[in-house]
Amino acid sequence: DADVTQTPRNRITKTGKRIMxxxxxxxxHDRMYWYRQDPGLGLRLIYYSFDVKDIxxxxxxxxxSVSRQAQAKFSLSLESAIPxxxxxxxxxxxxxxxxxxxxxxxxxRLLVL
Amino acid sequence: AQKITQTQPGMFVQEKEAVTLDCTYDTSDPxxxxxxxxxxxSGEMIFLIYQGSYDQQNATEGRYxxxxxxxxxxxxxxxxxxxxxDSAMYFCAMRExxxxxxxxxxxxxxxxP
Numbered sequence: 022d023a024d025v026t027q028t029p030r031n032r033i034t035k036t037g038k039r040i041m042x043x044x045x046x047x048x049x050h051d052r053m054y055w056y057r058q059d060p061g062l063g064l065r066l067i068y069y070s071f072d073v074k075d076i077x078x079x080x081x082x083x084x085x086s087v088s089r090q091a092q093a094k095f096s097l098s099l100e101s102a103i104p105x106x107x108x109x110x111x112x113x114x115x116x117x118x119x120x121x122x123x124x125x126x127x128x129x130r131l132l133v134l
Numbered sequence: 135a136q137k138i139t140q141t142q143p144g145m146f147v148q149e150k151e152a153v154t155l156d157c158t159y160d161t162s163d164p165x166x167x168x169x170x171x172x173x174x175x176s177g178e179m180i181f182l183i184y185q186g187s188y189d190q191q192n193a194t195e196g197r198y199x200x201x202x203x204x205x206x207x208x209x210x211x212x213x214x215x216x217x218x219x220d221s222a223m224y225f226c227a228m229r230e231x232x233x234x235x236x237x238x239x240x241x242x243x244x245x246x247p
Contacts, residue, residue, distance in 0.1 A: 125179035
């Protein structure tokens with residue numbers, strides 16, 4: 022079973038709709054991240070969380086919100102989706118005691134019409 | 135200024151040959167980590183190799199090695215004995231002391247039979 026899972030894997034929505042992307046991990050890591058990937062721009066950090074009560078904005082947080090419901094769960098919400106939020110979204114985790122890598126989920130492809 | 139710069143949008147290499155993918159970084163933190171990830175066409179992000187800023191020796195993982203030149207702020211990935219399955223996007227990334235991760239825009243590698 023995958024250590025970091027994302028649901029849904031693919032989503033098509035309309036402009037103005039609210040949607041939520043879910044991320045769960047079984048690695049026991051304390052730190053979780055949300056990134057978006059656009060062609061030619063690499064990955065950009067949206068939000069990150071170092072613990073359940075810790076939420077931090079990343080490089081491109083406008084138009085997004087997050088919730089860390091438990092250590093293992095970190096969800097990303099688009100309150101009112103717009104077409105330029107069409108992208109590939111990745112959740113990732115890391116361990117404070119071992120900062121040598123982040124582990125990524127499989128990604129969610131989001132299309133906003 | 136860009137934190138991570140990958141100047142090669144696309145690279146070609148003959149099967150069984152070695153290839154170097156370039157990466158330069160920008161940070162004033164004394165403690166940082168450098169990473170390489172592989173993203174095949176299926177979309178997942180696969181961790182390849184890590185180099186800490188205080189590591190004296192270049193990191194190696196199987197056919198992957200990281201040519202770390204601290205004074206030049208470069209962290210090039212060397213893939214030896216290229217295989218067809220190495221065709222993918224490759225991303226260089228950096229973790230700064232506050233545990234934010236920055237990614238480059240990627241290099242598309244194509245291995246030619």
